[in-house]
Amino acid sequence: SSDLLMTPRLVADDTPPPVFPALRATEVAAGLERPVDIQNAGDGSGRLFIVEKPGRIRILEDGVLLATPFLDIEARVDDASNEEGLLGLAFPPNFATDPEPHFYVCYTTASSESHLSRFKVSPADPDLALPDSEEVLLRVSQPFGNHNGGQVQFGPLDGSLYLALGDGGSGNDPGDRAQDGSTLLGKLLRLDVEGDPDDGLAYAIPADNPFVGNAAVRDEIWALGLRNPWRFSFDPATGDLWIADVGQGAREEVDFLPSSAHGGANFGWRYLEGTRTNVTSGLVPAMPIAPIHEYGRGDGSSITGGYVYRGSRYPRMAGVYFYVDYNNDDVIGIRPDGEGAWHTSPVLTAVTRITTFGVDESGELYFATDSSSPQPGRIFALADVRDAAYLQVLALDRSADPLELEVGTEIDRRYQVQVSTDLIDWEDTGEEVRALSTRSLITVPAPAGDHYFRVAELP
Numbered sequence: 001s002s003d004l005l006m007t008p009r010l011v012a013d014d015t016p017p018p019v020f021p022a023l024r025a026t027e028v029a030a031g032l033e034r035p036v037d038i039q040n041a042g043d044g045s046g047r048l049f050i051v052e053k054p055g056r057i058r059i060l061e062d063g064v065l066l067a068t069p070f071l072d073i074e075a076r077v078d079d080a081s082n083e084e085g086l087l088g089l090a091f092p093p094n095f096a097t098d099p100e101p102h103f104y105v106c107y108t109t110a111s112s113e114s115h116l117s118r119f120k121v122s123p124a125d126p127d128l129a130l131p132d133s134e135e136v137l138l139r140v141s142q143p144f145g146n147h148n149g150g151q152v153q154f155g156p157l158d159g160s161l162y163l164a165l166g167d168g169g170s171g172n173d174p175g176d177r178a179q180d181g182s183t184l185l186g187k188l189l190r191l192d193v194e195g196d197p198d199d200g201l202a203y204a205i206p207a208d209n210p211f212v213g214n215a216a217v218r219d220e221i222w223a224l225g226l227r228n229p230w231r232f233s234f235d236p237a238t239g240d241l242w243i244a245d246v247g248q249g250a251r252e253e254v255d256f257l258p259s260s261a262h263g264g265a266n267f268g269w270r271y272l273e274g275t276r277t278n279v280t281s282g283l284v285p286a287m288p289i290a291p292i293h294e295y296g297r298g299d300g301s302s303i304t305g306g307y308v309y310r311g312s313r314y315p316r317m318a319g320v321y322f323y324v325d326y327n328n329d330d331v332i333g334i335r336p337d338g339e340g341a342w343h344t345s346p347v348l349t350a351v352t353r354i355t356t357f358g359v360d361e362s363g364e365l366y367f368a369t370d371s372s373s374p375q376p377g378r379i380f381a382l383a384d385v386r387d388a389a390y391l392q393v394l395a396l397d398r399s400a401d402p403l404e405l406e407v408g409t410e411i412d413r414r415y416q417v418q419v420s421t422d423l424i425d426w427e428d429t430g431e432e433v434r435a436l437s438t439r440s441l442i443t444v445p446a447p448a449g450d451h452y453f454r455v456a457e458l459p
Contacts, residue, residue: 020333021316021384023348024411028366029065032058032377034079035368037151038358039089041103043096045126048360050368050379053085055107059127060379071119071129077107080145083169083228084108087150092194093159103129104137104193106150106163114140114148116163118193137193137202140184144169147228147246155190157239157259160206163189164243166228172248172279173270178225179283181217186269188229188243190222210264223257225267225285231305231356235259235321236363244305244323245291248273252303253291254323254334265289292342293334300325304354311363314384322347322365322382324354331367331382348382385411387438391455394439402430402443407455409435414458417444419451426454 029050037051048060049070055077056069079085088106095101101121108114120133142148147166154161167178167186178186192204211217217224232243239259245267246252251274255267268288270278275290304324309317320333331348353370355377360366365382369375389408397404409415415433418426430444442455 019335019343020320020345020347021314021386023317023331024383024385025348025350025367025380026383027378028063028381029060029379030376031065032368032371032379034085034355034371035377035379036085036087036355037089038356038366038368038379039091040359040361041091041095042093042361043091043101044361046361047127048358048366048379049089049091050358051086051089051105052377053079053087055079055086057086057089057105057129061127066127068128070127071105071131073105073107073131073134076109078110078112079108081108083146083148083166087148088152088163090152090154090161092161093154094194101126102133104152104161106152108142108148108150112142112145114138114142114150114165116152116191135202138163138191140165142168142185143175146170149226149229151229151232153232153234155239156234156236158206159194161191161193161203162222162232163191164226164229164232165189167226167269173227176270176282178227178269179266179271179285181211181214181221181224184218184220186224186226187218187221188223188226188232189220190263191220208262210262222263223265223267225265225269225272225288227269227273229305230303233305233307233357235308235310237308237310237319240308242305242308242321243267244303245269246302248278249297250274250278251276251294251296252300252325254293254303254305254321255289256292257289267291293344295325299330300328302326304356306357306367307359307365309363309365311359311365313362313364313387315388316384316386317365320347322357324350324367326353326355326370328352350380383438385438389438391457400443401446403446405442405444405453405455407440407442409433409438409440410457411435411437415440415442416456416458417442418454418456419444419447420454421449421451423452426456432458 034053050058055074057071059066086107116138118135122128146169149164149166151164167173205219228246241257243255253274266285274294306322330346333347371377392408395406
């Protein structure tokens with residue numbers, strides 16, 4: 001039948017795909033000053049909002065970094081210490097439909113406080129926020145200039161705002177604040193900032209917060225026992241919570257709470273550093289939650305947490321959580337095996353001084369690198385070398401001679417088109433091709449008569 005003439009039949013091997021992807025990083029923006037957070041507004045605009053530690057938020061739109069900041073509050077922000085500054089940004093779930101769109105940030109001030117604040121967006125220009133619209137919802141005194149945390153995120157299942165705060169700084173948590181329920185330091189907080197506030201507060205306490213009614217623990221607290229959580233995130237598909245907590249002098253850790261957890265978790269600091277006993281005196285945590293992953297000083301000394309990938313373009317990345325160490329250049333993936341174990345693997349040797357990860361509206365992943373003279377801060381997009389089009393025919397020009405096939409490929413792998421008249425005996429045809437991208441154009445001589453084609457991946 002002429003209908004079968006030169007019909008592509010692509011044959012892949014029958015082995016399962018690798019558990020982990022092989023990643024590549026592509027620079028998409030440069031010229032930033034100490035970027036520490038990447039967020040999207042979920043409003044269909046495709047914009048990425050990049051937080052600069054000195055006190056600005058920049059917009060990356062259609063591959064262009066806009067010259068005018070979305071928000072500039074540098075005069076209010078104190079970033080004198082390496083760990084102070086404008087540290088977190090979150091857009092509420094209804095941002096796209098809100099008649100008065102607004103957002104939330106966390107930053108440190110010259111008066112040694114962490115501020116959780118709400119700002120409005122200009123009704124005349126969606127690329128400009130209104131600095132004078134600030135409402136400070138929460139002030140937390142910081143005894144030292146380090147361990148500020150500062151990440152803010154809305155929970156995908158409950159719509160509450162979560163705020164992570166470090167233990168207040170210095171070394172070894174001298175005030176034992178991470179275990180002290182009377183302070184918000186060293187805690188993950190859960191607040192209702194979109195509804196009507198409670199009396200005397202600028203926010204409401206969710207009624208199901210775990211310590212509501214416990215006089216010894218602040219109502220805002222969702223979890224405790226954290227040292228300096230530097231980037232936490234929720235899995236958008238499951239609601240599971242991932243926290244990367246920076247260690248003291250021995251262990252870095254990744255903590256995990258399933259969406260079924262009802263709060264009240266204690267991650268053990270300062271009594272524990274990872275699974276290692278750090279002190280034998282002071283406040284002792286009851287039933288501490290062990291990290292799902294930890295590593296020692298041979299692999300780094302300042303963890304940067306990331307996200308679980310839930311985009312659609314790279315299937316091998318699906319369900320993998322990615323993190324890196326600020327002082328190491330290996331991006332690491334963590335994948336659960338479904339039976340209670342967690343598997344890790346390096347997936348990219350990138351660049352050192354990665355400060356944060358982020359996702360766009362499609363769920364695709366990015367990371368930022370710190371400024372280092374003379375190199376400014378940069379933003380990179382993460383991609384697998386094999387995407388969802390792997391070994392699919394994307395286009396076929398039947399009228400060309402030689403024939404042109406566009407095929408989904410894996411970067412740096414070799415491919416050979418083969419031809420057959422009976423689907424049993426196959427012969428190589430055309431030139432061997434090494435893929436330079438996830439889409440490859442392969443040309444082959446046009447044979448006479450009816451033939452089948454397939455693309456073989458070479459060892």
